[in-house]
Amino acid sequence: MRYAAAARRVNAHLGRRGRFLAFMGVGKVCWGVGLIVEPPAPEGLELLTRFGPLHCWAWVWIIAGTVTFGSAWVRFGQDRFGFLAASVPPALWAWVYGWAALLGHYPRGVFIFLWYITSHCGVIWCASRVPPGGGRRPLVGRAVEGSPD
Known part of the structure; x- marks a missing residue:
């Protein structure tokens, strides 16, 4: 039970935004x-x-994931750094793959660009817009079914 x-x-304590950041942080690490x-x-x-070998760029993901996970535990408003940190690596990878596709060096890069922008950055950016209560309207001033009013 404990x-x-x-x-x-x-x-x-985490709420919807915090659970999302914790989940994303672990995934990025x-x-x-x-x-x-x-x-x-x-x-x-x-x-x-x-500019550097891939194992060095891997640390961008690890550090961003650590910041993202840590931001899950702070108050609404202060967690914006977690959403920013969560966005940096996939946006960087998207831009690099997109650039390679534009130059004709890696035609498949356009699809990887779209995948990172939609399934990573887009999801993070949408989640960053969720209010702390998860979009539920407060019950203040409304009659609740089954209440003694």
């Missing part, structure tokens, strides 16, 4: 570690690898 109560307290353990093929990422 674990369930602790889980409820953590869940209530895992993605970064995966880039170190098993680097992807460098096609389309030449612009990044011109």
